[in-house]
Amino acid sequence: MSLQEFIQQLLNGLSLGSLYALVAIGYTMVYGILRLINFAHGDIFMVGAYIAFYLVGVFYLPWWLSLPLTLLLTAGVGVLIDRVAYRPLRNEPRISLLITAVGVSFLLENLGLVTVGARQKGFPVPGMMASPVRILGAQVGGVSIWVPLISLAFLLLLLWVIYRTKAGMAMRAVSRDIEATRLMGADVDRIIAFTFAIGSALAAAGGILWSFKYPQINPLMGIYPGWKAFTAAVVGGIGNPTGAMIGGVLIGLVEVLTVAFFPTLSGYRDAFVFSILILFLLLRPTGLLGEPLKEKV
Amino acid sequence: MEPNGGQPLLSLRNVTMQFGGLTALDDFSLELAPGELLGLIGPNGAGKTTVFNVITGQFAPTRGRILFQGRDITGWRPDRVTAAGIARTFQNIRLFGGLSVLENVLVAYHVRLRSGVLGAIFRSRLYRREEEQMRREGMALLERVGLAEVAREEAHGLPYGQQRRLEIARALATHPRLLLLDEPAAGMNPEETRQLMGFIQHIRREFQLTILLIEHDMQLVMGICERIRVLDYGQSIAEGTPEQIQRNPRVIQAYLGQAEADEEGQGARHDVAG
Amino acid sequence: MKSIYKTGLTLAGLALLFLLIGWANGHLNEYYSRVLNTAAIYIVAAVSYNLINGVAGQFSLGPNGFMAIGAYVTTLLILPVSQKQAVWFLQPLVWPLRAYSLPLWLFPVALLAGGAAAALGAFLIGIPALRLRGDYLAIATFGFGEIIFVLANNIIPLTNGPLGIKGIPNLPYLLWVTWGCAVLTVLAVTSLVNSSFGRALKAIREDEVAAEAMGVALFRHKMLALVVSGFFGGIAGGLLAFLVSTISPSAFTFFMTFTLLIIIVLGGLGSTTGAVVTAVIYTVLQELLRVVESPLDLGPVHIPGISGMRMVVISALLIAVMLFYRRGLFGGREFSWDWLWQKWTKRKGTSWNQTAASRS
Numbered sequence: 051m052s053l054q055e056f057i058q059q060l061l062n063g064l065s066l067g068s069l070y071a072l073v074a075i076g077y078t079m080v081y082g083i084l085r086l087i088n089f090a091h092g093d094i095f096m097v098g099a100y101i102a103f104y105l106v107g108v109f110y111l112p113w114w115l116s117l118p119l120t121l122l123l124t125a126g127v128g129v130l131i132d133r134v135a136y137r138p139l140r141n142e143p144r145i146s147l148l149i150t151a152v153g154v155s156f157l158l159e160n161l162g163l164v165t166v167g168a169r170q171k172g173f174p175v176p177g178m179m180a181s182p183v184r185i186l187g188a189q190v191g192g193v194s195i196w197v198p199l200i201s202l203a204f205l206l207l208l209l210w211v212i213y214r215t216k217a218g219m220a221m222r223a224v225s226r227d228i229e230a231t232r233l234m235g236a237d238v239d240r241i242i243a244f245t246f247a248i249g250s251a252l253a254a255a256g257g258i259l260w261s262f263k264y265p266q267i268n269p270l271m272g273i274y275p276g277w278k279a280f281t282a283a284v285v286g287g288i289g290n291p292t293g294a295m296i297g298g299v300l301i302g303l304v305e306v307l308t309v310a311f312f313p314t315l316s317g318y319r320d321a322f323v324f325s326i327l328i329l330f331l332l333l334r335p336t337g338l339l340g341e342p343l344k345e346k347v
Numbered sequence: 348m349e350p351n352g353g354q355p356l357l358s359l360r361n362v363t364m365q366f367g368g369l370t371a372l373d374d375f376s377l378e379l380a381p382g383e384l385l386g387l388i389g390p391n392g393a394g395k396t397t398v399f400n401v402i403t404g405q406f407a408p409t410r411g412r413i414l415f416q417g418r419d420i421t422g423w424r425p426d427r428v429t430a431a432g433i434a435r436t437f438q439n440i441r442l443f444g445g446l447s448v449l450e451n452v453l454v455a456y457h458v459r460l461r462s463g464v465l466g467a468i469f470r471s472r473l474y475r476r477e478e479e480q481m482r483r484e485g486m487a488l489l490e491r492v493g494l495a496e497v498a499r500e501e502a503h504g505l506p507y508g509q510q511r512r513l514e515i516a517r518a519l520a521t522h523p524r525l526l527l528l529d530e531p532a533a534g535m536n537p538e539e540t541r542q543l544m545g546f547i548q549h550i551r552r553e554f555q556l557t558i559l560l561i562e563h564d565m566q567l568v569m570g571i572c573e574r575i576r577v578l579d580y581g582q583s584i585a586e587g588t589p590e591q592i593q594r595n596p597r598v599i600q601a602y603l604g605q606a607e608a609d610e611e612g613q614g615a616r617h618d619v620a621g
Numbered sequence: 622m623k624s625i626y627k628t629g630l631t632l633a634g635l636a637l638l639f640l641l642i643g644w645a646n647g648h649l650n651e652y653y654s655r656v657l658n659t660a661a662i663y664i665v666a667a668v669s670y671n672l673i674n675g676v677a678g679q680f681s682l683g684p685n686g687f688m689a690i691g692a693y694v695t696t697l698l699i700l701p702v703s704q705k706q707a708v709w710f711l712q713p714l715v716w717p718l719r720a721y722s723l724p725l726w727l728f729p730v731a732l733l734a735g736g737a738a739a740a741l742g743a744f745l746i747g748i749p750a751l752r753l754r755g756d757y758l759a760i761a762t763f764g765f766g767e768i769i770f771v772l773a774n775n776i777i778p779l780t781n782g783p784l785g786i787k788g789i790p791n792l793p794y795l796l797w798v799t800w801g802c803a804v805l806t807v808l809a810v811t812s813l814v815n816s817s818f819g820r821a822l823k824a825i826r827e828d829e830v831a832a833e834a835m836g837v838a839l840f841r842h843k844m845l846a847l848v849v850s851g852f853f854g855g856i857a858g859g860l861l862a863f864l865v866s867t868i869s870p871s872a873f874t875f876f877m878t879f880t881l882l883i884i885i886v887l888g889g890l891g892s893t894t895g896a897v898v899t900a901v902i903y904t905v906l907q908e909l910l911r912v913v914e915s916p917l918d919l920g921p922v923h924i925p926g927i928s929g930m931r932m933v934v935i936s937a938l939l940i941a942v943m944l945f946y947r948r949g950l951f952g953g954r955e956f957s958w959d960w961l962w963q964k965w966t967k968r969k970g971t972s973w974n975q976t977a978a979s980r981s
């Protein structure tokens with residue numbers, strides 16, 4: 051493998067990983083607060099991609115307007131799902147919530163199939179993404195530079211929200227001790243809604259960037275990225291946003307580099323990621339940065 | 348009777364329990380002689396329940412050792428601790444709500460079942476005898492604690508007082524030598540509390556139990572405990588007879604602070620209990 | 622009611638079932654016997670899935686993986702050697718399997734082997750997943766299903782990859798086999814659930830912390846439920862292979878798990894009889910719902926068929942049940958003769974009282 055190829059692959063892994071990171075945030079934050087694996091999160095990623103597709107490709111809105119609009123609308127979808135499907139089940143056995151989440155996931159996918167059809171759609175990719183860039187003497191595709199950079203910007207913004215704003219502080223308080231936060235008079239439901247909004251907006255950003263990288267979109271596009279992002283969240287330590295970012299990048303790199311170095315194994319690509327998941331559950335269930343959760347008794 | 352007469356049944360040696368940055372229990376030691384009934388009191392958040400949780404293996408202590416009948420049980424899994432002879436109740440009642448009262452008790456007998464899974468599926472002779480035996484014992488136990496009439500009802504439908512009683516009965520079904528009761532009188536009116544006091548003394552005699560009792564209700568603790576230990580902010584601040592404790596200035600101070608806090612937070616605390 | 626009557630009634634019910642199957646075997650066309658077979662297979666799969674999800678309360682997403690293992694193992698053991706040569710024409714099948722097969726009359730051995738292999742799979746995935754509190758079982762079993770899917774697609778010398786395996790021999794009296802397995806599964810699972818072990822599993826479902834404090838070893842009991850569930854899942858997979866006579870990885874995607882999830886939720890999580898009844902209802906409903914997807918001509922109005930509409934309806938139904946009717950058909954309870962007897966006598970009792978009241 052030439053240096054040029056290696057750099058390209060490294061950047062590929064990095065951009066894929068940063069996308070996983072964006073999606074993993076939503077999983078990890080919701081899990082941190084509700085102990086819910088939001089199975090529908092990967093599909094929200096898909097919804098984000100489609101909203102952008104329609105805004106840009108059908109209504110011809112410019113990207114500077116479409117991007118924030120997509121994030122906003124997708125955040126709304128996430129909040130709506132929480133309000134309608136999850137909130138009524140907050141005090142029920144957790145398995146009810148999980149089953150409902152699986153149902154929402156299937157509903158989104160099949161609504162997608164029914165409304166926009168199963169056919170792949172070509173995503174409108176801005177020119178900046180398509181033009182090649184020179185880096186370290188190697189020529190690489192624009193996406194592999196821009197995607198990780200834009201993702202990084204979003205992730206930094208998120209860290210700022212979590213650690214520097216009042217809303218972020220409230221979110222962290224809820225994830226530490228939901229009952230205590232409620233007793234202190236905080237509107238826990240609103241904080242949870244805010245969490246869904248942030249997670250969904252980031253998933254939408256992930257969906258858009260993903261579609262720049264792989265510009266064919268379909269209603270089932272969220273399934274695998276979703277599960278891999280969840281794996282990233284577990285690897286990073288579920289409940290920990292920084293961990294989710296690290297986990298995402300790690301999973302992306304591992305996935306791309308193994309296939310690059312062992313092309314014969316490319317068929318096993320997905321099995322590989324899930325094996326990492328199971329390995330982590332076996333050897334380090336708290337992930338890289340997570341703390342063991344001690345349920346209060 | 349006791350092979351080694353002076354040996355304590357349970358001893359905690361310098362136990363510390365930390366949750367992240369919070370030290371819930373700080374270098375805590377305790378000895379419990381066979382047959383004793385010790386009261387563990389202290390303001391809310393003092394670390395009393397945490398004492399139970401480290402004894403029963405819910406959490407492994409950060410530091411320190413726990414010995415039961417001379418055996419080191421530090422860090423054992425809860426089910427093994429139970430099998431070794433320690434049973435507990437929970438501050439917030441944790442019954443198997445959807446199961447019947449009798450079934451709640453039968454679950455506690457399961458650990459002593461000798462039949463294997465196949466024996467149970469194919470209803471081997473041994474299994475049938477064991478099941479029969481369990482049911483008989485379970486009904487007898489319910490009889491003794493006065494729950495026989497409701498044996499077939501679902502546990503979550505019972506009135507509060509009976510739920511507390513069932514939780515104790517369920518703990519008794521594991522054949523414990525040591526019983527840990529976590530605020531059994533919480534949410535009871537004075538009359539129910541008085542009944543409960545009688546009940547605790549009754550089972551103590553009848554089942555020859557050693558009891559460690561966490562209680563908020565001073566009347567109950569002072570009424571039935573020979574010895575009382577006081578916790579505050581994870582540390583032991585006093586130990587003695589009820590009279591000594593009542594006069595101890597540190598205890599009074601700890602509880603005064605609590606009383607003030609309670610006045611403000613009364614409504615909230617009731618919400619938690621309900 | 623006396624237990625001797627109850628046993629009698631159960632036996633009578635079974636006899637009736639077998640009479641029906643005996644009749645169906647000779648009289649039904651291929652389409653209807655296929656529906657009946659499918660119903661029986663869904664019963665096996667759903668009742669075993671309900672054991673881990675509904676009875677023990679541990680959210681597994683693994684049945685598609687277990688069924689896949691069962692189907693492939695059964696097929697590899699029973700497919701005639703000549704057919705194996707025809708199927709694996711690009712790369713040969715791995716050795717002992719290439720040269721040997723079981724004769725068809727040993728199909729129970731093949732089915733049991735499939736079940737055992739699936740149980741082993743369940744055991745292996747249970748080791749990392751069941752030691753942990755929380756919902757790790759869901760993701761680990763999902764990952765397991767995906768890994769099985771990827772392996773089935775890629776290990777061509779064993780599975781023939783995406784092309785799948787064709788020409789699985791027909792079992793004569795398949796209806797007897799599928800329904801026989803359904804009855805045995807229901808009996809075995811019910812017996813387990815009603816035993817001391819079943820009580821321990823329900824205790825875990827109701828309150829894991831309390832169950833452990835009562836001496837129930839969590840890992841061992843969850844593992845028991847998962848392995849038994851995996852075993853019968855494998856049997857269901859093997860039966861499916863005989864029914865459809867062609868298997869490929871795509872038959873065992875997550876969609877299969879979703880279907881079973883619907884069935885046990887509609888039946889009332891934790892209710893074995895509920896799972897049985899809804900397995901049958903679902904099989905029929907699935908056929909009826911094909912209507913939604915086919916174009917509809919209402920005189921002048923023409924509604925084009927919308928593919929996928931069926932799944933929209935079904936997933937919306939799942940959410941609606943969870944939100945508004947969580948107890949499902951049987952509310953976690955079991956059908957019992959006592960219950961029927963009580964209903965019957967109560968109805969008679971009230972009507973008698975009403976007449977008495979209206980007279981006075």
Ligand SMILES: Nc1ncnc2c1ncn2[C@@H]1O[C@H](COP(=O)(O)OP(=O)(O)O)[C@@H](O)[C@H]1O
Pocket residue numbers: 344345346347366369370371389390391392393394395396397398
């Ligand atoms: N699982 C846990 N995780 C984090 N903090 C805990 C946990 N259990 C108890 N604590 C904390 O430890 C302290 C002591 O709690 P506890 O033993 O329940 O007090 P008490 O029973 O005396 O009211 C409290 O501040 C409580 O919030």
Ligand SMILES: [Mg+2]
Pocket residue numbers: 395396397438
């Ligand atoms: Mg307490």
